[in-house]
Structures are given as C-alpha cells and as structure tokens.
Amino acid sequence: MSWQPILDGLGKAAELILSGDREVIELTSRSLQTAGYATVMAGLVGLPLGVLIAMRQFRGKRFVKTLFNALVGVPTVTLGLFLYSLLSRSGPLGFLDLLYTVPGIAIGEAILIIPIVVSFVASAIEAKDVQLRDLVRTLGASELETSLAVVREASSGVSLALISSFNRAFAELGIATMIGANIRGLTRVLTTAIALETAKGELGLSFALSFILLAVVLSLNFLVSFLQEGRLGRQGWLRLVMGER
C-alpha cells in the first residue's frame, strides 16, 4: 500500500489548520453544531428516561432495557431513510421544512443517540448500590431529590453517556448524508466531506479532514476528562461554584 496519501494528508492537515482555512473551519463548526445540539436534545430526553427505567420497577422492565440496548446498534442508513421519508415534503412532517438543514441533521442524530444515553445512564445508576437510594429516601428526600442525588453519585456514568453519544453523533455519516445531502455551504460536515473527497479521488484531502476530525474528538474528550478528574478534581468545579473552599 502506498503511504503517500496518508503522508500527504498529514501535511495538508497541518497546512489547513495553520492557515485557518475558512472552509475547514466552517465544516468543523458545523460538525460541532450538529453533534452538540444532538447531544443536548438526546440528554434532555435520555437522561430522565434512563433514570426512570433504572429506578422504577415495572412489568416489561427487562424488555425495555433490552430494547434500548438493541437500538444502540440501529443501522444509520435505515434510520436516515426512515427520517427522510418523514421529513420530505411529500411526507407527513414535510411542513416542518427540516430536510437539507442543520437542525434536521441534529434531530436525526439525536434520535440515533438517545438509546446510547438511556442505556449508559440506566447501567450507571443500577451499578450504584440500591441501599444508597433507600438511604436518601429515608432521609426524607422526595422522588425528584432522590433522583437528583442518585444522578450526582452516578455522575461519571452520566458524563460517559453524554460524551459517548457526542462522539457517536460527531462521527455520524449515514444520517448526515440522507437528511443533509452534503450541500456545500449549507449542510456539509466533516464526515460527509471526507466521503465526497474520497469518491472524487482526492485521498490526500480526505486524510487531512480525517486527521482534523480525530484531533477535534480527542481534544474534546481530553478536555472533558480533565475537567472531571484533573486539577479541579472530581466535581471540584461544582463545589467551587457552590461556595465550598
């Protein structure tokens, strides 16, 4: 195998980053936007859902948990196709005008990653000793306060859920292609650009964009991990804001 395209890619990546290439900045920022919105939306829906599933006893609980675990692996092209039919003007949700837009891609990715959030959060909470929940309850906490306390204790599992789903959304290709159509200047993101450049035979540029994508993901993950466990300590920043010394 020829190493040339990879070496080309490394060189081009450095060049693009250092020169502050506008189009690359646009692509990266759009990737961050779609993945960011998707993670926020998925978090808002998935977190309470995960807590509920983990903490309550109900009939069919095992079925629901297994269902969400399975949905983590839903094929993205299938989900993309399904959403495309819904969001197309000839479909039921066409009036929302979400096809070929960034919010449309974000919603699609959110739906994709909700099972990830739910599964991870539910597992994290269940890993916590059930006695903790009972203890908090006997101390007079309401349902909501109990849930918040449990989430705080399981916070590393929760942040793992969120960062994993962000990573998944950031690296998403199938949904971005089907719903966004890779329109230059409008819905093109890093992953779809990489696919396009590869199809065009521009392997050097493809590798360059891939390195940039990896660099962004790695930096973000290190940053989050630093905030969690680093100098500020576990939840050190939270304690800081709450006024403890």
Added chain:
Amino acid sequence: MRQRTMVIIVAIVLVAGVGAGWYLTRPIPKESLIVSTTSSLYDTGFLDFLKTNFEKKYPQYNVSFISQGTSLAIQTAKNGDADMVLVHDPTQEKAFLTDGYGVNRKIIAYNFYIMVGPSADPAEVTGLGPLEALKKIAAEGPKGDAVWVSRGDNSGTHSKEKALWKLAGLNLTVLKAQKVEGTNNPWYLEAGTTMGATLQLANQKNAYTLTDVATFLKYSKSGSIQLVKVVDSGKDTLNVYSAIACNPAKNTRGKYEVAMVLIRYLASDEGQALFRDYGVQDFGLALFKPWITTLKSNSDPTLIQWVKDYAYIEGSDCPTQYRLNAGDLYG
C-alpha cells in the same frame, strides 16, 4: 466568596459574548433555491462555477445543488424537495413533464459520451464505433479479456448505456448473468454510484465503461485514473442536458419564480458563456457545449439535427401544454 462570584461572572460574560458573536455573524437571509441534478455536472465542478457566477449576478439568492443522479434527482423533485432539475435523460424528462411534475423544459448544453478502457485494450475495440465495440466486448467478456463497468443506478448515463446495448442487439439480462470462463465472477459489473466513483472502479478493475467526456477529462487530468478513450463520439453517443422547473401547482416549496430566474439565466448569453468557457483554461477545451449558442449560430447543422432528433419532445424543447408563462423563453 470572591472566587465563586468571579466564576459566575465569567460564565455570564462567556454566554453573552457567544450570543453576541452568534447574532452579529448571522447570515443575511437569502432566498434559497434547491436544484437536484445529475452527477456529471457536479463531479466536474461546473455547478460550483455556476453557483458563484449566478450568485454574483443575483446576490439575493442562495442556490443549493444536490447531485444525486438523474433518476433520484427527478424523484426528489417529485417529492417536492427540490425546485428544479438539471438532468440528461430525455425519456425520464418527458415522463416528468407528462406526469405533470415539470414545466418549462429548456435544453441548455450538450457534449458526448465516450467509451474508455485500459490502455492495453485487451478487447481490441480502439477506433470502432460504439455499437461494434459493445458487441466485441460482449464477445470477449466471458473469455476473460474484457470487463465492463456499468453505472447501474438509473442515471442518465446508465439509460444511455442501456439504449446502446439494445441498439447493438444484445440482451443485458443475459450478459449480466454470464460468468468469466473458469471462475464464478461476472464480467459485467454494476457500480451503483456516481460517474466519478464509477470511473475509479473501472480504473481499479482495468475495465471498459461509458462516461461523459467532461467527467473523464477531469479525473484523467487529476491523475486519479489511467484509462484511455477507446471509442469516440458520434450520433449514438450524444449527451444532452436540460433544465426543468417544478410545476408550482404540485410543488409546495413556492420557489417557482426563482427557478425560472435560474433557467432564464442558463438560457441567456451570460449563462451560455459559462458552458462555453468552463474547462478551457484547465483542459484546453470546453467540457460542455452551449446548446442555445450553437443553435442560434447554426454552425453545425448535422449536429443540431442530431440533438433535435434525440432530445426534442414533439418538435421542441417543451410541448406547449407544459409551458407556463414562458414569455420569450422559447423564442
């Protein structure tokens, strides 16, 4: 206490700063036009060229091109997700008009398809006409001397390829099922993707394929493929591009007027000049030929007749019942 206040203040400043930055850099709302197209106009970079020039003249519009291949482009338009199409398959275009989805079809450019293949030319088809070449390839394929790559995606190019096989008197169903002697592999491959990617596949497999001359030149020049032209252009390998607006009665995006602005632009001297100029600097010849300019100048009556025979519907670009407030669009 002080540290905590500081953190809160910093947070507020950050949020305010980001919010202000966002607000100040928000794009001025432009009217958007969505055009679904064949892949060959896109793969050659022509559409980026068109977008730049069109938006320079009409800065209030933002044109988005979705390159999908003719069949999917027409489907997207039928779904109401696009405002107009730029395609190159007269049969599918006619159906688009008669089914009531399209109005004001205008032929805007043409070029030719060519057949390309490995420089060694194992099937020995160089210099033959397209139909003879296909017959030879069909004969050599099962022997293992020729591999053919088809678009296989119902695109305009694919339709042309199917028509040529039919004209040569060959049955595709039979050819597709044949295996190379002594193996379990077919010699007729179907790529299922765009022209550019298909050329790369053919390059990889040292195969023959049908391509439009523009995409071939672009990929050849960039060095991505080493295939060479084996069969030249002629009447049977004419490639004609048309623009069709979506019928406002069926299309709910409401951008019909903007679509007509683009169609008129493409038909105007300015738009035609884009076709005349694109590629000359990089390849030494225009990748697409301006149809309307050629028609007006009557510089090549034989060619003009070929285009009319191949791409005219009921004697013109667009039968009168499918024209809508066309004004002077049809002369």
